[in-house]
Amino acid sequence: MKFRMLLLPLVLAACAQTPEVTAPAPAATTAAANPANPAAPTGTDQLTRYHWQLNNAIDSNGNRIDALFARPDKPVQLDFSPYRITVVNSCNNMGAGYTVRKGHLQIGPMVTTMMACNDAALAALDDAISQRVRGSVNVNLLARDNGPRLQLVTDNGDTLSFTGVPTAETRYGGPGQIAFLEVAPQLVPCTHPLMPDAQCLLVRERFFDEQGLATGTPGPWQPFNQNIEGYTHTPGIRNVVRVKRFTLKNPPADGPSVAYVLDLVVESEKVGQ
Structure with missing residues (x-):
């Protein structure tokens, strides 16, 4: 077979x-x-040097956003090329163009495959990440002794924290x-x-x-x-x-x-x- x-x-x-x-x-x-x-846009060098793996996500009330952690063994990951952001470990493949402007990620329309997600938790994961990685998102790069950290804050106050793993x-x-x-x-x-x-x-x-x-x-x-x-x-x-x-x-x-x-x-x- x-x-x-x-x-x-x-x-x-x-x-x-x-x-x-x-x-x-x-x-x-x-x-x-x-x-x-052309040269990469200003501010993207650090973004492109790491795989950014989600380690925490809270809403504006301080509650954990459980929908983003449907795959504990495969955390949501953001990968950046000089002009494109890709979401890894979601159900569907997702990606969008982006720029960095005055401390904000300006993320273009998300392009996604249309594979059916039979697992309801994975379908919810796709929705949860696509709702937050879009439009204008505040971005902070933090230097820590145990490696770099990336923090994204959406307009409605959700905060997503990522750990950097070298590419x-x-x-x-x-x-x-x-x-x-x-x-x-x-x-x-x-x-x-x-x-x-x-x-x-x-x-x-x-x-x-x-x-x-x-x-x-x-x-x-x-x-x-x-x-x-x-x-x-x-x-x-x-x-x-x-x-x-x-x-x-x-x-x-x-x-x-x-x-x-x-x-x-x-x-x-x-x-x-």
Whole structure:
């Protein structure tokens, strides 16, 4: 039995609107893909360097906004590119353009996918976040010993507090390279310097044009004896993933010289008997 979820055309369309990733060519860096991009708006540098994860939300009366915490294991997250804000870990994918003006985020119309949210709590989460991340929102960046904090205050007095987690670009000191990898549904034996009898992902490189259509010849299947940060393998599931590759400045003597970070799962297929 097989079922498939194909998101690639939507993904590539989103890429075209987002300065961080505008082309699926595996060897293209952000700078190379956008040679004519203007400088980022003033005030966005700190915003773009972190994933902002929601840790508290209260209304004007000091009551916790429970609807924003429907997924305790996956907190609502805001990601900023120089010109776009994306909501992560909601039910639907949501994003909007934005600018920073005199201590306020000016957020444009929210664009969202229209996937049905069968879980009532997730549907309520989508409504709760879209009602608050819109229009003009007061923004404060706070420096703390345990990391930066972001605070958003809406016109009706709701206060959303976020913890900053460094992005891969911040941690590795550069934009990385975009690549697409197809991951086979089953692990395979492989050679690993630290683990005897290791089981590794089996992957091959894939290529797509700007319309999301497969192009070129896929690379050869080969064991992948390192991790893809953020990716969890599920036996029986074949995935095509968009990753960012980062060259490590000081790799360990017995480790890889390149780090791979999951950017998005763009195609998923369950392969059964």
